[in-house]
Amino acid sequence: MVAVSSDQIFALNIFKLSLGNLPFELASDWMREVSQAYGVLNEKDGIARRSVFVLDQKHRLVYQNTAFEAGNRSHYEAVFDILERH
Structure with a gap:
């Protein structure tokens, strides 16, 4: 299992530390390629739903x-x- 976020990797690392151990990885979609490929990117705002x-x-x-x-x-x-x- 992988969680993908459009946040930068350093922000994801801080988030992960704040939660303690997560049983899955966090991946950064900073370039918005995954969000766009899955059709959930709001092009105007650059933010994924x-x-x-x-x-x-x-x-x-x-x-x-x-x-x-x-x-x-x-x-x-x-x-x-x-x-x-x-």
Whole structure:
């Protein structure tokens, strides 16, 4: 599992330290290539919409939510459900 953010790597490292141990890596999409490839980049602002994409072991997209709300418990539950099935 990898979390991708448009923040710079130094900001991600500070964020990671503030949370303690994370069971996954944080990757910087500073050039916005991943955000653009997945269709979630707001070109005007240069900011990606908070989104979740789950790929299976064969790199097939098995889940996506391009309007992920951090405060919405059901959004997390949907992600955990798909992860359990794959």
